[in-house]
Amino acid sequence: MIEIIGATKVFDNGKTKIQAIKDVSLKINRGEIHGIIGYSGAGKSTLVRCINLLERPTKGKILFKGEDLTTLRERDLRDRRKKMGMIFQHFNLFNSRSVYGNIAYPLKGSRLSKEEEREKVLELLELVGLEDRVKAYPSELSGGQKQRVAIARALANNPEVLLCDEATSALDPKTTDSILELLRELKNKLNLTIVLITHEMAVIKKICDRVSVMEDGQIIEEGTVARVFTQPVHETTKEFIDTATNRNRIYEILNEGENIFNIEEGDVLARVVYVGKSTAEALLSKGSRRYEVDASILYGNIEILGNTPTGEMIILLSGGRGDIQRFMDYFKGKGLIVEVLDHGADTSKVCAKCS
Ligand SMILES: Nc1ncnc2c1ncn2[C@@H]1O[C@H](COP(=O)(O)OP(=O)(O)OP(=O)(O)O)[C@@H](O)[C@H]1O
Ligand SMILES: [Mg+2]
Numbered sequence: 001m002i003e004i005i006g007a008t009k010v011f012d013n014g015k016t017k018i019q020a021i022k023d024v025s026l027k028i029n030r031g032e033i034h035g036i037i038g039y040s041g042a043g044k045s046t047l048v049r050c051i052n053l054l055e056r057p058t059k060g061k062i063l064f065k066g067e068d069l070t071t072l073r074e075r076d077l078r079d080r081r082k083k084m085g086m087i088f089q090h091f092n093l094f095n096s097r098s099v100y101g102n103i104a105y106p107l108k109g110s111r112l113s114k115e116e117e118r119e120k121v122l123e124l125l126e127l128v129g130l131e132d133r134v135k136a137y138p139s140e141l142s143g144g145q146k147q148r149v150a151i152a153r154a155l156a157n158n159p160e161v162l163l164c165d166e167a168t169s170a171l172d173p174k175t176t177d178s179i180l181e182l183l184r185e186l187k188n189k190l191n192l193t194i195v196l197i198t199h200e201m202a203v204i205k206k207i208c209d210r211v212s213v214m215e216d217g218q219i220i221e222e223g224t225v226a227r228v229f230t231q232p233v234h235e236t237t238k239e240f241i242d243t244a245t246n247r248n249r250i251y252e253i254l255n256e257g258e259n260i261f262n263i264e265e266g267d268v269l270a271r272v273v274y275v276g277k278s279t280a281e282a283l284l285s286k287g288s289r290r291y292e293v294d295a296s297i298l299y300g301n302i303e304i305l306g307n308t309p310t311g312e313m314i315i316l317l318s319g320g321r322g323d324i325q326r327f328m329d330y331f332k333g334k335g336l337i338v339e340v341l342d343h344g345a346d347t348s349k350v351c352a353k354c355s
């Protein structure tokens with residue numbers, strides 16, 4: 001649907017040059033919700049604004065349904081842009097226009113009769129669940145309602161792509177959930193492809209199919225949400241994931257060295273990850289019986305990412321050395337990822353980097 005090929009954007013004010021994105025390539029498939037996460041200044045907004053050429057990349061190509069937008073004349077570009085709606089953190093509504101006026105705005109020039117325009121606006125309002133607020137002004141709406149108006153406005157020209165730049169960052173958690181739920185619903189109803197910028201891993205976890213992690217103008221990691229969550233490669237990705245789970249807390253406790261879990265010499269501390277159907281709990285009790293290994297769960301987290309159940313556990317294994325090894329091999333044989341965490345025998349120092 002969208003393919004960014006070697007895009008670089010340099011902002012040059014005559015004195016200084018800032019390379020906001022550097023040789024970025026990314027493919028976004030039709031119908032997917034693609035998350036882009038990164039710290040402030042990573043280049044997320046610039047990248048997304050390059051997709052609809054609100055920012056023209058200094059170098060590189062932007063393919064939209066196979067057509068390179070950077071080669072189009074202004075008029076054709078305007079036409080293609082209509083196929084990409086956009087919403088923002090601060091909604092960007094016209095305060096002097098009513099809800100109706102805001103949503104009707106992008107329909108100007110579309111040669112609809114007054115009656116058709118009205119029908120379209122009401123249809124859009126129904127889609128976002130705000131039929132009863134047609135006459136209200138933005139100042140009379142809550143943040144969540146404002147974002148619903150902004151979404152309706154972004155959908156006015158029947159786009160195929162919806163670009164969301166921190167669309168939920170100004171909202172409380174419950175309203176965030178309702179907007180994310182709405183986006184998911186609209187995606188299915190209208191066959192949208194969604195690109196969603198956020199700095200919250202929880203948002204990615206909730207609705208994205210794939211995720212790109214950006215740092216310093218580059219995409220440092222990209223993949224399905226299930227893969228990136230369970231097997232992150234880059235340190236920055238791990239940091240983001242830690243914000244969405246309390247896994248780090250367990251490392252902190254273990255590193256405090258108080259040995260509250262009674263780790264004894266010869267015990268093995270292991271991190272177990274599964275993606276898909278393998279039900280780790282049944283394996284734990286089977287493995288435990290079969291190899292005479294005691295397994296206690298120090299940490300466990302089970303998620304449904306996309307439609308994929310995934311789980312992560314930190315377990316403490318006690319038993320004979322060979323038995324523990326066979327227990328772990330048994331898990332690996334069932335398709336689970338097993339990593340032994342580094343910890344001293346006397347204290348319980350754990351190397352969090354091993355995670
Ligand atoms: N119009 C501009 N002129 C000059 N520099 C810019 C411009 N827009 C962005 N930049 C710079 O490009 C870099 C990337 O900015 P960008 O807004 O894309 O980051 P971001 O990841 O969206 O950050 P945030 O999470 O804070 O929104 C920053 O260093 C920023 O200062
Ligand atoms: Mg931004």
